[in-house]
Structures are given as C-alpha cells and as structure tokens.
Amino acid sequence: MDLRHHFQLWYEGNPADKLARSRDLHRRLDREGLIDTVLAGEIESLRIDCRNLADQMEAMALGRLCSGCAARPGGGCCSAVMADNTDSLQILINLMLGADIQQRQPADANCCFLGPGGCLFPAKPIFCLNYNCTHILRGADRATLTLLDQCSASVLSRQTLIESLLMDRVRILSF
Template identity: 40%
Template sequence: MVTQSFFSLQDFYGGSIGARLAVAHGLYPDFARELALNEPFTRMLAQALILQKELARIMAALDHGTLCAVCGGRVGGGCCSSFMAGENDVPLLLLNLLAGVGVAALREDAECCFLGKTGCLLLFKPMFCLNYNCKEIRQGAAPAQMQRLEQAVGRLLQQQYALEQLLLDVLRQGGRLIG
C-alpha cells in the first residue's frame, strides 16, 4: 500500500504497471468517498457504464469473446501481451476501481496482467486495446457492423477521456497531484 500523500505525473504515467497499481490503490479509499459526493463525476461515470455495455453488446454480436478466447488459449496467440498492460495509467486504473472492478494483477507471464480466464478484467480499457481489431475480427464482420463497433469505441473513449480529465482536476485541486 502506497502511503504517499501527493504524486507527480511521472507517478501516474511512468514506472511499472505494478507501481501504478500501487498508486491507484493508495489513492482509491479516500478518493472514492470524496467522488461519491461529486455529482458531475457520478453522472459521467454512469454514462460511461452505459456506453461500455453498449460496446460489449456490439462486440458480443461480432463473437469477439469466442474468437479472443480461442486465440488467447494458444501460447503467445492473443494480442493481450504484458507490453500492452503498460498502456494502463493511474487515472484509468482508478476509473475501473471507482466503477467497482477489483483491479489487480492476475498473472506474471508474457500476457497482460489483466487478462483473466474469461477475458479482460477491466471495464475501461486503454485506447490501444479498444481500437485494435485483428484480421479475424475484421474479416468476420460486415462493414456496417465494423462501423457500429468503431462508433461505439469512439463514444466510450471520449467519455473515458472526459472522466480522466475530471479525476486529474479533482486530484490537483486537493493537492494530491502536482503538475
């Protein structure tokens, strides 16, 4: 548990994914109590969860889950590598914690530490994860389906970005983020 009371942008966006996880967990308890009373934040988080569900429905219609499960079951076969785990910064990890996800490193191998037995643990994922569609997925989808998928990803990414900016503002105002 990190007991530091304020952090730098380097703490949020640099360092290892383990260090960022520790920062997010250190900030979470007090921050969650404070943000529960922040109406713009709770409203925007509720909207983000609706957009995330909409995207999940579109992905299910494209059989994303089955394709990725088969692929991820092969050693080195999936696209969720440990390198990709590093795309998760502290604001995004905090956002997942605030949405009720039990964010934790699930593994320590060549795959992303957030890749569990049933897929990605996170509700809110990095831009690179959301934007990536491999050949199998693109070939199996009709152009209209791909368009719906890309639009849903765009809407969710926009909302995630706005929420992350709000989190950073609140942290700066409270003196917990310097820079």
C-alpha cells in the same frame, strides 16, 4: 505540483505501481469528498457505454474469436508488454466502476490484467480499445465494424472527459 509532474506521476512506473497508485487515489478522493455528483454521473454514463460496447462485441462473438486465438501457439494479443498501456487514471476509472482489478498470478507472458473471463477492465486502455486485428476486420462487414467503432468512440470520449474531471480533482490533493 504542476501539470507535467502530475502526468509523470500517473503514467510512469510498471503496472503494479500504477495499480497501487490508483487504489491510493480512489481512497483519497473518496475520503476528501471529491467524488461529487458530476463525476459520479459521468461514471454511470460510462458504465452504460461500456455495456453497449460489450454487447456489440458479444454480438460479433469476439470473445470466442479471441479465446481461439489465445489457445493457438504464440497466443493472442493480450501479452505482458501490453499491460504498459495502462495508467493510474484509467485504472482508477475502472475501480470507480466497481471492477475488481487484481494482477494475474503467477505472472506469465500474458497481460497481467487478463482474467479468466477476459480483460478485467470494462474501460480499457486507449490502445486496447482502438485495436482491431485483421481477424476482426476480415470477419465482419462494414456496417458491423462501424457499429463497433461507434461504441468504442463513445467509451473513449467519455473516458477522456472523466480523466479530465479526475485531473481537476486530483490536483486538489497534495503529493
């Protein structure tokens, strides 16, 4: 299968398709011994990057800000349509981080990956990772926003590197 078809396979479909594909990929990579020390090491570094970002978000009280927003009429920005920003490799990375990814039941107007304590992904889709709404932008000074941007950029660059490592390994599997 060529690279274009691989991209189609990992990026197309609804969130349930992508989640099922990522679970299948995780099992197959593990079974074939393709989660090697290089990949496992980058996943551990990503875990630290994600923790640094979560700490920065907590320091800025973003959880409380978003909960307040979500409780207002119209809700927050994690709507059902946003779940389409996920892809199989990004979900796979979260499974490798040990995250328990389940779809929200019953389905409603919220993103299906929004759990009771917030987003289920330590490593979020790129769009979600980069999104800073006006409430966030207006509620923090420039230095604090720069720190948030730096933490997000570290997660994003590590995620991108891991996606390319995964792509190399996934292409060894037959589909």
